[in-house]
Amino acid sequence: MTDEVMLMSGYVLIPLLPLMAFLTLALGGRWLRGKSHKIAIPAIGLSFGLSIGAFIEVVRNGAISIPLYRFIQSGSLIVDLGLYIDQLTVLLLILVTGVSSIVHVYSSRYMIGDPRYNRFFALIALFTFSMIMLVMSNNLLLLFIFWEVMGICSYLLISHWAERKSACQAATKAFLVNAVADVGLGFGVILTFATFGTLDIQQILAQAESMSGQTINLLGWAGIDWPVHTITLITLFLFMGALGKSAQIPFHVWLPFAMEAPTPVSALIHAATMVNAGPFLLVRLSPLVVLSPVTMTVIMIIGATTALFAAVVSLTQSDIKKILAYSTISQIGFMIMMCGIGAFVAAIFHLMAHGFLKAFLFLSTGNALQSVQAHGHPQSDVDHGPTSRPAWSLYIGALILACIPPFVIFSGPYEYLWTVHHFASAKFVFWVIGLATVFFTAMYLFRGITLLFQGGPSVRHSESGTSLVVQPHLFSPSHLLGLFIGGVMLVSFLMVLWGWFVQFLAPALGQPVPLLDEPTPPGGISLWILLPLVVAFGGWGLAYYLHIKSRPSFLAQSEWGKTLYVLFLNKLYFDEIYEVYVVQPTLRFSTWLWKTVDVGGIDHFITGIARVSVKLACWLWQVVDVRGLDRGVVGLGRQTVRFAHWLWQTVDVKGIDRKVAGIGGQTVNLARWLWQVIDIRGIEKNVERLGREADATGHLLQRIEPRTLQHHLLVMIFWLVAAIGLFYWLVR
């Protein structure tokens, strides 16, 4: 092994360290308890350091690939696991390990005194491991595995406070919604294998171009010709998995409920890292995805819809964590939309920025919540919030968050992308959706933070949308000026960063949009960038205006406004619709199926056969045996007696007796004696007694439980004897 290879395999430590931390805490957590973070923090920190090392390495020498071991070999299915570190991976690595280290440090204070302190740290270490593996995996199967392991980590962490029923339900819900979506991902993986014959991502991407013409006839079984591009099918199914993890419509319902998790978990998993798996997957497979215009359009539409929808919903929520959750959904919708128009670099840029910022917002919120909770208030519907310094950090974070997506997306190089797939009117629609999302984002962030920190006693009524009160004194002109200068500096910084970013990420992505004839080199900046900024400030201003006026807003005064408000307050009733039309019917159907079909149908039928055979046996015994044969025998006895009687009367007495008169008297006497003693008393009584006894035995048999041991034994022995007899007979 050369030195270089040794050095390379050092990067295996990036996932290995969190894994070791997890194993230590999982196996020895009982003894560590309060000291658990002392194991986890160094491990994740080191992992972060190594990620930076990997970053430098990749900047210098390009992608690194580290083979691990052969996972499965079965005929044509060969799965070699390995790590693949390219430009995309290192960025994600820095995000994941960076946010994870911060969250670890933060949690070591935040979770103090928690009875399951060690479990918490073990699980976030495991989560970090699986997310690292997800971004490093060279293989779709490996990606799928850690995709699911992340899901189970999320499940276990959402149910961290398992005493709360709502937390348990949220956990189950999160996993099951994802499970449905992951059918798509899993099926996509299998379809990919069926198409490409390999699961290695780089090999798939290399072959992608050559497969672009292949079609599948979807309705072939019905005799209808409906060819669909294989790649369209694959990417749509893979995208379905991305929808679940990244909480996009229609699978977004789990994320707001996932806020039942401790706040550091919300920051790490449900804002910064795991939910980014969807855009990551799309960018990772971008050379494949761009080959299908259908998929690109679907991605774009779903992303845009989610972005706008979640932004508006976020505006109506009263729980700060739910506001942030919908904000996350909306922002990821934005990323997905960018992927849909081919702006993969922009998506990743936004992903990175959003990841750090959202984690920051959540952690600040956690601080605020903790100080509020110290005053005895629940997490939601915060009132009497402390007016404190964290507020300013939140405001700045919010501003950046509101401006980044538009900044990236409206900057010059990607302007041409608005003419999506030669569909000119789309340009206008996405401009509107993009700007509207920016507007609402600024609005809800302002509102949420204001609610948290400056909410007066009347904030509780904010749910009815009638009165929103805020103390306006915080916004002195100097503050606003500071904010403005800070904003401008940040934007300039981001512009410089962006220029570098586009160059850096290019090798990992391949050709972004093959549909374009002459792609302009990205990196330039146009004045269009100011538009979203203006819109963002506009949203901020409107929120401020609405809050500062302690009178009902114009929306609340009109009927349709109220209807709309209620509609969005209830998130368009997605949860209720799923509950009524999916969950309940499934449960009812399963109960019905069990009671009616399984127990009432199949089981009843088969026990019915048994019952019928028992009845047949009873009937055989009663009718044929007792009534038929037995009576026959008894009757024969009677007939014999009658015949004897007749013989005696007719032949004996009338005929012979008279003829043989001499000995007649004696004979008659003898015959009478014979008849009386032997015939009637003897035979007839015997026969009748036999009948009665048979009856009695029958009753006795009936009284014996047919379930006794002897009975079973008899049955079994009978069968065995029969079987062996049959066997011998046949073999002979």
Add this chain to the structure above:
Amino acid sequence: MSSIFADHILSWMIATPFLGIATLAFVQNQEWIRRVALVSTLINVGLSLLLWAGFDFTNQGMQFVERREWMPTFNIQYAVGVDGISILLVLLTALLCPLCVLCSWTAITTRVRAFMMLILLVEGAMIVVFTALDLFLFFMLWEITMIPMYFMIILWGGPDRIAAGIKFVLYSLTGSLLLLVGILGLYLEGGRTFDIVALTNHTYPSDVQFWIFLAFFLAFAIKIPMLPFHTWLPDAHAEAPTAGSVLLAGVLLKMGGYGFLRFCLPMFPEASAQFAPFILWLSIAAIIYGGYMALAQSDLKKLIAYSSISHMGFVTLGIFVFNRQGIQGAILQMFNHGITTGALFLAVGQLYDRTHSRWISDYGGLHKTMPRFATLFCLFSVASFGLPGTCNFIGEFLVLIGTSFKSFVMVLLAMGGIVLAAAYMLWMLQRVALGEPNTKAASLLPDLTRRELATVIPLAILVFWIGLYPGPLMEMMDASVTQLLEQTKGIQSTVIALNASWP
């Protein structure tokens, strides 16, 4: 290791349980009865590891073969041997039996000796069934496995044990008689021999194949069990004592799958191909149907029992797609199902020992009172629905890959079954392990003891081992599956008209 020992390792594995039974006859002390039973099962674990160590992965045929004349008149032999398909099941049997003894340590208080003897009897019989190279031997021990199970159910079972026992025996006997008919047919058609290897190499005419396949298929379908023949299973599993459930689910069900692989596929390839579409759809139906059934249950053991039907659907699905991935997946799935479902039954048994209740509603909040138990239970539950990284995933994934060569619609439907599995398992987990205790008793339960931990920890290790590094197991069966595919080559060319013919 002397050569007598090395040459007869299978016979030793068969003899050990019977020697154990003989020893038990002379032991009076209950504690010693348990110990003797444990030691004899552990010896078998050791022997099975030796078997594994001596197993030649590259050899396609039977290994460790032993043959002795038994009833020369009818050409009946005592003949045993293992190949890549059966060795996994032998290992599984050897592995689960000590756990069964351990889990009955305190749970069984009456007639301990009889119970331990029955466990050993099942073990011995199962090993013979999986290794027999003589059909008569196979059939005889196939029958014998039923008897100890029946007594376990009716003597140590739950409240409804008698009915469950009767149902079990009736179903099993029906299957056995069909099997007997099939075996006799095979004997008469295949040149008056019971030698499985010779019978496999024989070629049968189509109509003969059809009828004998039908007899065999029904017998195995009842055992495994497939969809319409499954109703004995929930009752038998639910009413049997823990060890009985573990043996039933872990080992006995596999006789069906083993039968398909050993007899149906190689001996009647044409009939198999003929029946395959029907069986495949039945398997898909079983996967989904079992999922729905499990979702409706409020009884822990019945829930797990119905989940077995769903898992066995994957096994039959994998077997009857006739390709390497499918068959390897099916074998692995049988092994994995033995581990996870066995572990789940052990876990439920541990709860049952504490409260004597199988109802989900009697528990809740166990994460607090029994953290170790909750962790392990959670692990086995998620492994059971095939969470990637655990053992069941590998089997299911391989089966799905195998199925994808036949029909994508089936793959999608089967994946729907996995979602259902996630639903019932997580819902059950939520009601049992999370939340607040529903009853006073549930809030006072003591956590697992060392012995109980020792019962389930080996399985937990296996769950991860196979889930993350299935290579050794796959390698072990590779050569034999190749041979099996060679034998069924006829059906590869036979076009199987499936309803869904898109690629």
